[in-house]
Amino acid sequence: xxxxxxxxxxxxxxxxxxxxxxxxxxxxxxxxxxxxxxxxxxxxxxxxxxxxxxxxxxxxxxxxxxxxxxxxxxxxxxxxxxxxxxxxxxxxxxxxxxxxxxxxxxxxxxxxxxxxxxxxxxxxxxxxxxxxxxxxxxxxxxxxxxxxxxxxxxxxxxxxxxxxxxxxxxxxxxxxxxxxxxxxxxxxxxxxxxxxxxxxxxxxxxxxxxxxxxxxxxxxxxxxxxxxxxxxxxxxxxxxxxxx
Amino acid sequence: xxxxxxxxxxxxxxxxxxxxxxxxxxxxxxxxxxxxxxxxxxxxxxxxxxxxxxxxxxxxxxxxxxxxxxxxxxxxxxxxxxxxxxxxxxxxxxxxxxxxxxxxxxxxxxxxxxxxxxxxxxxxxxxxxxxxxxxxxxxxxxxxxxxxxxxxxxxxxxxxxxxxxxxxxxxxxxxxxxxxxxxxxxxxxxxxxxxxxxxxxxxxxxxxxxxxxxxxxxxxxxxxxxxxxxxxxxxxxxxxxxxxxxxxxxxxxxxxxxxxxxxxxxxxxxxxxxxxxxxxxxxxxxxxxxxxxxxxxxxxxxxxxxxxxxxxx
Ligand code: SF4
Ligand code: SF4
Numbered sequence: 001x002x003x004x005x006x007x008x009x010x011x012x013x014x015x016x017x018x019x020x021x022x023x024x025x026x027x028x029x030x031x032x033x034x035x036x037x038x039x040x041x042x043x044x045x046x047x048x049x050x051x052x053x054x055x056x057x058x059x060x061x062x063x064x065x066x067x068x069x070x071x072x073x074x075x076x077x078x079x080x081x082x083x084x085x086x087x088x089x090x091x092x093x094x095x096x097x098x099x100x101x102x103x104x105x106x107x108x109x110x111x112x113x114x115x116x117x118x119x120x121x122x123x124x125x126x127x128x129x130x131x132x133x134x135x136x137x138x139x140x141x142x143x144x145x146x147x148x149x150x151x152x153x154x155x156x157x158x159x160x161x162x163x164x165x166x167x168x169x170x171x172x173x174x175x176x177x178x179x180x181x182x183x184x185x186x187x188x189x190x191x192x193x194x195x196x197x198x199x200x201x202x203x204x205x206x207x208x209x210x211x212x213x214x215x216x217x218x219x220x221x222x223x224x225x226x227x228x229x230x231x232x233x234x235x236x237x238x239x240x241x242x243x244x
Numbered sequence: 245x246x247x248x249x250x251x252x253x254x255x256x257x258x259x260x261x262x263x264x265x266x267x268x269x270x271x272x273x274x275x276x277x278x279x280x281x282x283x284x285x286x287x288x289x290x291x292x293x294x295x296x297x298x299x300x301x302x303x304x305x306x307x308x309x310x311x312x313x314x315x316x317x318x319x320x321x322x323x324x325x326x327x328x329x330x331x332x333x334x335x336x337x338x339x340x341x342x343x344x345x346x347x348x349x350x351x352x353x354x355x356x357x358x359x360x361x362x363x364x365x366x367x368x369x370x371x372x373x374x375x376x377x378x379x380x381x382x383x384x385x386x387x388x389x390x391x392x393x394x395x396x397x398x399x400x401x402x403x404x405x406x407x408x409x410x411x412x413x414x415x416x417x418x419x420x421x422x423x424x425x426x427x428x429x430x431x432x433x434x435x436x437x438x439x440x441x442x443x444x445x446x447x448x449x450x451x452x453x454x455x456x457x458x459x460x461x462x463x464x465x466x467x468x469x470x471x472x473x474x475x476x477x478x479x480x481x482x483x484x485x486x487x488x489x490x491x492x493x494x495x496x497x498x499x500x501x502x503x504x505x506x507x508x509x510x511x512x513x514x515x516x517x518x519x520x521x522x523x524x525x526x527x528x529x530x531x532x533x534x535x536x537x538x539x540x541x542x543x544x545x546x547x548x549x550x551x552x553x554x555x556x557x
Contacts, residue, residue: 002318018457028469052472060469062553064452068461077456079469079553088381094315094325113314116307118479119324122245125382125450127476127550136307193457196450196549199381207457 002093004086008105011177012143013083013204014160015186019211021170023063023076030165031059031080031141039146040111044134056130058141059162066210075210078171080162081128081141082195082203083107089120089129097138105177105204106143114138125199148173176204245383246482247543254302255373256402256535258331259395261294262366263403265338269366272345273359283414284346290406292338299331323379327372334369337361370399377542382549384446385542390439397435398535401428405504405528408511412524417516422524426508429531433501436538440493448549455552465555480548481556492541500534503527
C-alpha cells in the first residue's frame with residue numbers, strides 16, 4: 001500500500017554529525033559491502049573497471065566549502081535516504097512496491113513488485129533512490145533492516161552497517177520519534193536540522209551542524225618573514241662576502 | 245530531467261488521441277454529425293492508434309514491463325496508477341461508441357451517454373497524466389499551476405486539428421470546427437510562451453544551504469562522491485537540450501503553432517476540396533511533430549533539486 005501510515009510506532013533513523021565526519025568514505029564502502037548481499041541485493045555496477053564506472057550506492061559523501069563572514073571550512077556531507085514521515089516517493093508509486101512501515105517508519109521497496117518506472121526517484125528531492133539498470137528495479141537504503149533486527153548478530157552489531165563502520169563516531173542510529181532516546185537528546189543538544197524542510201517531506205534523519213569556530217586554533221597564514229638586518233661581526237662579514 | 249523518447253511519445257500521442265476521442269464523443273452525443281461507416285472507423289481507428297501506441301510506448305521505459313499490470317493497484321495515492329486505471333476505463337464507453345455509432349450507425353440516448361462518458365473519461369485521463377508531473381515538488385517547472393491547463397489545452401488543440409484534417413479528408417469540411425482548431429492553436433501558442441516566461445524566472449524550490457542544513461553564508465560543492473556520471477546525474481541532471489533551448493523553442497513554436505496556424509488559414513480560404521484536405525493533414529502532422537519538440541523541452545528544461553547537491557542549479 002502506498003498510502004502513508006497516519007502514525008508509526010517508532011521513527012528509526014540516523015543522526016549524522018557534520019562536525020566530526022572526516023569524509024573517509026568508510027560508511028559508503030561498508031554500506032555497499034553489506035547491502036550488495038543484503039535485503040536489496042545485488043547493488044550492481046556497470047563497467048566497474050572501465051573508464052565510465054557507474055553503479056548503485058545507497059550512501060554518497062559529498063564535500064562542501066561553507067563560508068560565513070569570510071571564514072570558511074570544509075564540510076563532508078553523507079547523503080542517503082532520510083526515511084521521511086511524508087515521503088512522496090511512496091505515494092507516487094503505482095504498484096505498491098514502495099511502502100513505509102508502520103512499525104518503525106522505514107521506507108522500503110519490494111523488488112518483486114517494482115516495475116522500474118523511476119517515478120519515485122523523481123519524487124525524492126534528496127536523490128536517495130538509484131535505479132538498477134541490470135535488474136530493472138529501484139533500489140534504496142533499507143536502514144539495514146536485515147541487521148538491526150538480526151538475532152544472528154551480536155547485540156552491538158545490530159546497527160546499520162554505515163554506523164558500525166564510522167571511525168569518527170559521526171553516525172548515530174536510534175528512534176527519533178521518542179524524545180527521550182539518546183539520538184533525540186543529541187539532536188536537541190546540538191541543534192540538529194532536517195534537510196529541505198520547505199518541501200514538506202518531514203525527514204526523520206537529522207544532521208548536526210559543525211560546532212562554532214572557537215578562535216583558539218592557529219591562524220592559517222603565518223606572519224610574513226621580516227627582512228634580515230646587517231648582522232655585523234664574523235657572520236656579518238660572511239653575509240657580505242656571500243652576497244657579493 | 246532526462247527526456248526519454250518513450251515518455252515524450254506517450255504524453256504527446258495519448259494527448260492527441262484523447263483530444264480526438266473526446267471530440268468524437270461530443271459529436272456523437274450532440275448528433276452534430278450523422279454516423280457513417282468509413283469516416284467513423286478511420287476516426288476512431290486513429291484515436292485508438294494514438295492512445296494505444298502512446299500507452300504501449302510508455303511501458304518502453306519501464307525496467308520490468310512484464311509487471312506493468314501492477315500499476316493499476318495504487319490509485320488511492322498515485323496519479324500514475326490513476327492514469328492507468330482511467331486509460332483502461334475510457335476504452336469501455338469509447339469502444340461501445342465506436343461499435344454503436346460508427347459501425348452499426350446507431351444514434352439515440354445510449355449513443356449520447358456513451359459519447360459523453362467517453363469524452364469525460366478522456367478528460368480525466370489527460371488530467372491524470374498532467375498530475376503525474378504537476379504533483380512532483382522537487383521540480384519547480386512541473387509543480388506549477390500551468391502544467392494541468394497546458395496538458396488539457398494541448399490535448400484539445402491537437403485533437404481539434406486532427407478532427408479538422410479528418411473532416412476535410414472525408415469531404416465534410418466544417419467552418420466552425422476549423423475555426424475552433426485555429427483559435428485553440430493560437431491559445432496554445434500564447435499559453436506555451438507564457439509558461440516559458442514563467443519558468444525562466446523560476447528558481448529552485450530549495451537552496452544548497454537548506455539541502456545540507458548548513459545555515460548562513462555560502463555553500464560551495466568542492467568534491468563529488470564519484471567521478472563519473474551516476475544514475476542521478478544521467479536521469480535528473482540532464483543538460484544537453486538546455487544548451488540549445490532557444491533554438492528548440494523556436495522550432496517548437498514554428499512546427500506546433502505557427503505553421504499549422506498558417507496552413508489552417510489556407511484551408512479556411514480554400515473552403516474544402518483536395519487542396520484543403522492536404523494542407524489540413526499537413527497541419528496536423530506538423531503540430532504533432534512540434535508538440536514532440538515541446539515535450540522534449542518540457543522534460544529537458546525541468547530542473548530537479550538533487551542537482552543542488554552537485555553544485556548545479
Ligand atoms: S529521502 Fe527520498 S527516498 Fe528516502 S523517504 Fe525521503 S523522499 Fe523517500
Ligand atoms: S520505480 Fe518501482 S518503487 Fe519506484 S515508483 Fe516505480 S514501481 Fe514504485
